[in-house]
Amino acid sequence: MIIFDRATKIVRAKGIAKTIIDNxxxxxxxxxxxxxxxxxxxxxxxxxxxxxxxxxxxxxxxIRRARVSWPLGFAGSFQSSMTGEQNVRFVARVYGVxxxxxxxxxxxxxxxxxxxxxxxxIYSSGMKARLAFGLSLGIKFDYYLVDEITAVGDVAFRTKxxxxxxxxxxxxxxxxxxxxxxxxRDYCQSGIxxxxxxxxYFNDVKDAIKEHDFNMKATLSD
Numbered sequence: 001m002i003i004f005d006r007a008t009k010i011v012r013a014k015g016i017a018k019t020i021i022d023n024x025x026x027x028x029x030x031x032x033x034x035x036x037x038x039x040x041x042x043x044x045x046x047x048x049x050x051x052x053x054x055x056x057x058x059x060x061x062x063i064r065r066a067r068v069s070w071p072l073g074f075a076g077s078f079q080s081s082m083t084g085e086q087n088v089r090f091v092a093r094v095y096g097v098x099x100x101x102x103x104x105x106x107x108x109x110x111x112x113x114x115x116x117x118x119x120x121x122i123y124s125s126g127m128k129a130r131l132a133f134g135l136s137l138g139i140k141f142d143y144y145l146v147d148e149i150t151a152v153g154d155v156a157f158r159t160k161x162x163x164x165x166x167x168x169x170x171x172x173x174x175x176x177x178x179x180x181x182x183x184x185r186d187y188c189q190s191g192i193x194x195x196x197x198x199x200x201y202f203n204d205v206k207d208a209i210k211e212h213d214f215n216m217k218a219t220l221s222d
Contacts, residue, residue: 002028002051002068002143004199006060009050011043020046022197023060030066030142033173035184035205037212038194044177045071047194048145051175066142072165074132074147080121084112084131087120088138095139102138109134109164111157130157137164144168146176146187181209 004026011018020043028034036044049055050062052070054077070077078087088106092099107116110130120128136144144165169187178184184191184205191208193200195215202208 001030001065003063003065004060005063007050007057007062008059009043009046009055010058011046018043019197021050021194021199024197024199026199026201028143028175031173032190033169033188034175035188035191035208036175036177036194037181037184037191037208039216042194044194045147048147048175048177051143052145067140068143069136069139069141069145071145071147072133072136074136078120078128078131081119083119084110084116084123087131088135091135091139097139102135105138106131106134109138109160133161137161137168140168140172142172144172144174146174146178148178181212185209 004021004024007021007024007026009020011020018041036047038044046055048071050057051064052068053062053064054070079090082090085103085107088103089099092102110116110127110133112127112130115123115127116131120131123131174187176184176187188205191202191205191212193202193208193211193215200208200211202211
């Protein structure tokens, strides 16, 4: 499970402070795949990074009693001077998984050929995404964090990504941000609506989508 304990996060940019979550107490129980919904700028991606631990709270804490991934396919933390293989080796050691097995998996999955042993600094954005997806799916987590399912590579590679991701979800759960409510509905059973620093939980994702749609319509009518 993932526990929010009096969690508060305020984002400051250009002299403006925006409260993402305000003194939130909340628990995501094991066995739930959850969709995060909210208007543009509500802080959904920030919330996902807080859950991942790649961003810190201003106060309170988030307790992770589970193995939680980084956002799926996120390539922003690669060390560019290291090769793809060296980056995979580093992550394997951090997460305590079999290094050689993970290297073999990512090499085969990412289909980078000789570039796998080249510095990431020379990779195209598509190559970085392939490496990131392979690394994300090469480690088994209790919760996979998804900030939009990104189309990467050709049709065959995208099909492979989705097939492996769906296979992982047989034994794991997903916490997902997507602008597509149909995608949220396909992958998630329950939902959280983020609005004005508050989290509203719905056991049925359809009810979460209804609440989100209501909020969006209310904004348009203001």
